[in-house]
Amino acid sequence: MIRKLATSAALLVGMWALSGCHTVHGVGQDMESGGRAIERSSGE
Template identity: 55%
Template sequence: MQNAKHRARQRAAARAVPFPAREMVLLTFLAALAAMLAGCNTVEGAGQDVRAGGRAIERAAD
């Protein structure tokens, strides 16, 4: 009886360990955001980055 309870507790504890995928996605997103913000220090720079991204999308669509 004790063994069965112990195994049930172990299985429940194993299921309670969260999979770190959500944390990895969040960290990757934050790192990309930080890199983008560091790359364009002004509003003009941000506009140029957006314009360049739009051009790249247009070229890829052609």
């Protein structure tokens, strides 16, 4: 049961990531914005 849930979650995340980033440039922007969000949440 847990294995099916983990597989489903991984597929959903993968589909979401691929649909949001159609280019390498888009992937870089997404990673950069994620890094900024982590920096803001850490208080630095």
